[in-house]
Amino acid sequence: MKYNLMPLAGMAEFSPAEQLLFEEWKEIITGNYRLFGFTPIETPVLERAEILLAKAGGETEKQIYRFKKGESDLAMRFDHTVPLARYVAANQSKLQFPFRRLAIGKVYRGERSQAGRFREFYQADADIIGRRELDLTYDAEIISLIATTIAKLNLGKFIININNRKLVMGFLQALKVMDKDQVLHLLDSSEKISESQLKKELSLLRLDTFEVRQLLKFSRLKGEFTQVLSELANFDLNNTQFNQGLQELTAVHQHLQNLGVDEKLYCLNLSIIRGLDYYTGVVFETKLVDAPGLGSICGGGRYDNLVGGFSQEKMPGVGMSIGITRLFSQALSLGLLKPKRKTCSQVVVLPLSGDLPAALKIVQQLRKVKIASEIYLQPAGIKKQLKYAGDLGVHFALLLGDDEINSGKLSLKNLDTGEQLSLNLAATIDYLQHQTN
Amino acid sequence: MKYNLMPLAGMAEFSPAEQLLFEEWKEIITGNYRLFGFTPIETPVLERAEILLAKAGGETEKQIYRFKKGESDLAMRFDHTVPLARYVAANQSKLQFPFRRLAIGKVYRGERSQAGRFREFYQADADIIGRRELDLTYDAEIISLIATTIAKLNLGKFIININNRKLVMGFLQALKVMDKDQVLHLLDSSEKISESQLKKELSLLRLDTFEVRQLLKFSRLKGEFTQVLSELANFDLNNTQFNQGLQELTAVHQHLQNLGVDEKLYCLNLSIIRGLDYYTGVVFETKLVDAPGLGSICGGGRYDNLVGGFSQEKMPGVGMSIGITRLFSQALSLGLLKPKRKTCSQVVVLPLSGDLPAALKIVQQLRKVKIASEIYLQPAGIKKQLKYAGDLGVHFALLLGDDEINSGKLSLKNLDTGEQLSLNLAATIDYLQHQTN
Numbered sequence: 001m002k003y004n005l006m007p008l009a010g011m012a013e014f015s016p017a018e019q020l021l022f023e024e025w026k027e028i029i030t031g032n033y034r035l036f037g038f039t040p041i042e043t044p045v046l047e048r049a050e051i052l053l054a055k056a057g058g059e060t061e062k063q064i065y066r067f068k069k070g071e072s073d074l075a076m077r078f079d080h081t082v083p084l085a086r087y088v089a090a091n092q093s094k095l096q097f098p099f100r101r102l103a104i105g106k107v108y109r110g111e112r113s114q115a116g117r118f119r120e121f122y123q124a125d126a127d128i129i130g131r132r133e134l135d136l137t138y139d140a141e142i143i144s145l146i147a148t149t150i151a152k153l154n155l156g157k158f159i160i161n162i163n164n165r166k167l168v169m170g171f172l173q174a175l176k177v178m179d180k181d182q183v184l185h186l187l188d189s190s191e192k193i194s195e196s197q198l199k200k201e202l203s204l205l206r207l208d209t210f211e212v213r214q215l216l217k218f219s220r221l222k223g224e225f226t227q228v229l230s231e232l233a234n235f236d237l238n239n240t241q242f243n244q245g246l247q248e249l250t251a252v253h254q255h256l257q258n259l260g261v262d263e264k265l266y267c268l269n270l271s272i273i274r275g276l277d278y279y280t281g282v283v284f285e286t287k288l289v290d291a292p293g294l295g296s297i298c299g300g301g302r303y304d305n306l307v308g309g310f311s312q313e314k315m316p317g318v319g320m321s322i323g324i325t326r327l328f329s330q331a332l333s334l335g336l337l338k339p340k341r342k343t344c345s346q347v348v349v350l351p352l353s354g355d356l357p358a359a360l361k362i363v364q365q366l367r368k369v370k371i372a373s374e375i376y377l378q379p380a381g382i383k384k385q386l387k388y389a390g391d392l393g394v395h396f397a398l399l400l401g402d403d404e405i406n407s408g409k410l411s412l413k414n415l416d417t418g419e420q421l422s423l424n425l426a427a428t429i430d431y432l433q434h435q436t437n
Numbered sequence: 438m439k440y441n442l443m444p445l446a447g448m449a450e451f452s453p454a455e456q457l458l459f460e461e462w463k464e465i466i467t468g469n470y471r472l473f474g475f476t477p478i479e480t481p482v483l484e485r486a487e488i489l490l491a492k493a494g495g496e497t498e499k500q501i502y503r504f505k506k507g508e509s510d511l512a513m514r515f516d517h518t519v520p521l522a523r524y525v526a527a528n529q530s531k532l533q534f535p536f537r538r539l540a541i542g543k544v545y546r547g548e549r550s551q552a553g554r555f556r557e558f559y560q561a562d563a564d565i566i567g568r569r570e571l572d573l574t575y576d577a578e579i580i581s582l583i584a585t586t587i588a589k590l591n592l593g594k595f596i597i598n599i600n601n602r603k604l605v606m607g608f609l610q611a612l613k614v615m616d617k618d619q620v621l622h623l624l625d626s627s628e629k630i631s632e633s634q635l636k637k638e639l640s641l642l643r644l645d646t647f648e649v650r651q652l653l654k655f656s657r658l659k660g661e662f663t664q665v666l667s668e669l670a671n672f673d674l675n676n677t678q679f680n681q682g683l684q685e686l687t688a689v690h691q692h693l694q695n696l697g698v699d700e701k702l703y704c705l706n707l708s709i710i711r712g713l714d715y716y717t718g719v720v721f722e723t724k725l726v727d728a729p730g731l732g733s734i735c736g737g738g739r740y741d742n743l744v745g746g747f748s749q750e751k752m753p754g755v756g757m758s759i760g761i762t763r764l765f766s767q768a769l770s771l772g773l774l775k776p777k778r779k780t781c782s783q784v785v786v787l788p789l790s791g792d793l794p795a796a797l798k799i800v801q802q803l804r805k806v807k808i809a810s811e812i813y814l815q816p817a818g819i820k821k822q823l824k825y826a827g828d829l830g831v832h833f834a835l836l837l838g839d840d841e842i843n844s845g846k847l848s849l850k851n852l853d854t855g856e857q858l859s860l861n862l863a864a865t866i867d868y869l870q871h872q873t874n
Binding site for chain 1: 475482504526581697
C-alpha cells in the first residue's frame with residue numbers, strides 16, 4: 001500500500017537542525033519564565049468538552065477538536081488558560097496565591113488551514129492568579145517578563161503595545177455607542193485596514209459624524225505612555241471606567257519603570273483590543289519592528305472573571321502567551337534563524353581500523369565526563385565513515401586507526417576547519433570540554 | 438453551572454512539587470539520550486488514521502482515539518515508533534544513517550481505565566534506524582543507554598531482561614509447534630502465572646507432553662548470559678533461526694562488556710517476548726528489583742521491517758521506550774520519590790514596609806544574575822508576607838523593611854533553618870549563587 005507520508009495540513013514537523021533550534025527556544029523561554037519564579041504545571045491535552053466549551057466562545061468553539069470515546073465527550077485544549085482556570089479552581093485549597101504558573105505545550109485549533117497558521121501548535125504561557133485580589137503590579141511583572149523573554153530570542157527590535165479594556169469600554173460608554181461589540185471588533189482590526197476603510201465601516205454602524213471622528217482619533221492614538229496619557233486627558237470624559245483605565249495605565253507605566261523595563265520597548269496603543277472575550281483590563285500585543293507582517297508574536301492581559309467561572313471565589317488573573325510554533329516557523333522563513341547543528345553529538349568516534357572494543361571504551365569515557373558523543377558502529381571503510389561524520393554536521397571526529405591504537409594518541413579532527421590534533425584521551429577530553437558546542 | 442473540575446479518568450495531573458520533579462525526570466532522561474548523540478525529533482500528535490492503523494494491530498487498534506474533523510480521518514498517536522517510521526520514510530534522502538532520534542511526548546491509548554494505567558501519558562523513546570543494514574552493536578548501544586538512564590533516575594536496583602525473538606521462534610519451529618501465536622502469548626505472560634497454571638494452559642494447545650516439558654524448561658531459563666547460553670546449547674537443536682538468535686545474543690553480550698555495562702544490570706530471560714508484533718530480534722524489558730510489581734519500566738527491541746513498511750527500502754531499527762508518566766506516578770505512590778520544592782524560585786523578595794520600587798529593583802538585579810526569584814506584590818502586612826513565603830516552600834526570603842532600606846543591608850532568611858543574615862545586595866547575590874537550589 002502507498003501512504004501519504006507528509007504530516008497533515010497545519011501540523012508542524014521540523015528537520016533535525018530546525019528541531020534542535022526549536023528545543024533551544026523552548027529552553028530559553030521556559031528558562032526565563034522560571035527565572036521569574038513561574039512554576040510548570042501540565043494539564044491534559046484532553047479535557048471534558050463542557051469545560052472547554054464553557055469558555056471558548058464563537059469562533060473558537062467551531063475550531064475545537066471534539067469527539068466521543070465510549071461514554072466520554074472529549075475535546076482537545078485550544079489554549080492553556082482555560083485548563084489553568086480549571087486546575088486552579090480544582091486545587092484552590094492546596095495552592096499558594098498569587099500563584100505563578102508556566103505552561104509550554106501543544107494546543108489545537110481545527111481552523112481552515114492557511115499559510116502560517118497551524119492546527120497543532122505550541123503555546124508558551126505564563127500566568128499569575130490571585131485569590132480575591134491581584135495587584136496591578138503583577139500586570140507590570142508580566143509585561144517585564146515579555147520584554148526579557150522576547151529580547152532573549154534575538155529577533156531584533158520589538159515593541160509591546162499596551163492598552164486597557166476599561167479605557168476603551170469607558171470611552172464607548174461616554175460616547176453612548178450602541179453597537180459596542182461591532183465597534184470593538186472594528187477597532188481590533190484597525191491596524192490592518194486603512195483609515196478611510198475604518199471610517200467607512202464605522203459609518204455603517206449607528207454612529208453620528210462626531211462619534212466616528214472621536215473614535216478614529218481615539219483608536220489612532222499610539223506612542224510613549226506620558227504623551228498618549230496627556231492626549232487622552234484632552235478628551236475630557238467624565239466616565240468612571242475610562243478614568244479607572246487611565247489610572248491603571250499610569251500605575252503600570254510607573255511599575256515598568258521600577259522594574260527597569262526600557263521605555264523604548266513598550267508603548268500605549270489604543271487600537272489593541274485582543275480577540276478573546278475574557279480580558280477585562282490591561283491587554284498587550286507584541287510586534288517585531290522589522291517584521292510587522294508577522295502580526296502579534298506575544299499577547300496577553302488581565303482576566304478578572306475567568307477562573308471565578310469555575311470557582312466560588314473571585315480569582316483575578318493576568319498572563320501572556322507566545323505562539324512559538326508559528327513564530328519559529330515564520331522566523332525560519334524570514335531567515336531570522338540559522339539552524340546549524342544537525343546532531344546533539346559534540347564528537348563522533350570513528351573506528352577506522354574496525355577495532356570496536358577500543359572505540360566503545362573511548363566513547364564510554366567521553367560520555368562519563370558529559371561530552372555528548374556517538375560512535376559509528378556500522379562495518380565500513382574509512383571513506384564511508386568520514387562521509388558520515390561530514391554529513392552529520394558534527395564539529396569533531398575522533399579518528400581511531402591503527403596508528404592511533406598503536407601510539408595511544410587519538411586524532412581529533414575539527415570538521416569545520418579541517419584542523420587535526422594528535423592527543424591522548426585525557427588531553428582530548430580536556431580540549432573538547434573547553435569548546436562550545 | 439457546576440462543573441466536574443477533576444481531570445478525566447486516566448489523565449495525569451500533578452501538584453507543583455510533583456510537576457517540578459517530573460520536569461527534572463524529563464531533563465535527566467533526555468539529557469542522557471543526548472549524551473549518546475540522540476537528536477530530538479517531534480512528530481505531530483495527530484496523524485492520518487491510516488498511518489497509525491497500518492501498524493497498530495489488534496488490541497492497540499481498539500484503543501486508538503480516532504475521529505473525523507471536516508474531511509480528515511484523524512487519530513492520536515499511540516506510540517512514538519510508528520510516527521518515527523513515517524518520518525524517516527518521508528525524509529529518507531535528507532537524513533544521515535544510522536539515524537539516532539529521541540522523542541519525549543504524550544501518547545494516547547483509550548484503554549479501559551484501571552489503577553496505574555493512563556490514557557494520556559508520556560513516553561521517552563530513543564531509536565536508531567539504519568539504511569539497508571544496522572549492525573548488532575547498535576542493539577547493545579540501546580541497552581547501554583537503558584542501563585545509564587535508569588541508573589540516573591535513582592530508583593534502586595534494576596535488571597534488564599534480554600531475549601531474542603529469533604531464538605524463541607526457532608525453538609518453536611524446531612519443536613514443530615503449530616499454535617505459535619498462542620504459545621508466544623502464553624510465554625509472554627509466563628512470569629505472571631504459576632508454573633502449574635502455565636503447564637495447564639500449554640496442555641490445552643496442540644502439544645504433546647515432551648513439547649510441553651521442553652517449553653516449560655525453555656521459558657524458565659533466566660540468568661547470567663554465559664550460563665544460560667551454555668544451557669541453551671544442551672537443547673541441541675539444529676535450527677537456523679535458533680542458532681542465529683544464539684549468535685546475536687552472544688555478540689550483544691560481548692558488546693555490552695566492551696561498553697562497560699555492569700553484568701549485574703542485565704540477564705538473559707527466555708520468557709521475554711514483548712507484546713508488539715513488529716519486533717524481529719533482540720528484545721528487552723527492565724524491572725526494578727525491589728518493586729517487581731511495577732512490571733516492565735522500560736522496554737524495546739529490534740524491528741527490522743517497521744520503517745520499510747512505509748518505504749521502498751529495508752530500514753532496520755532498534756529502540757527503547759520508558760513510560761514515564763506511569764513509572765513516575767508509581768514511584769510517587771511507593772514513596773521512592775520525595776517531592777520537595779514547590780516553586781522555581783530560589784528566593785522570594787518581601788517588601789515588608791511596602792516600598793515596591795526598592796523591592797522591584799532588587800528582584801530585577803537578582804534575575805539579571807540568573808537567580809530565580811519572585812516578589813510578593815500584593816499589599817499586605819508583614820505576617821501575611823512571611824506566611825506566603827513559608828507556604829511557598831521557597832528556601833530563602835529576602836526581607837526589605839524600613840531598617841533594611843535605611844541601612845542598605847538586606848535580611849536574608851533561610852526558611853529551612855530559620856537562620857538570618859544581614860548582607861548588602863552584592864554579598865546577598867554572592868551567597869545565593871553558592872547555594873544549590
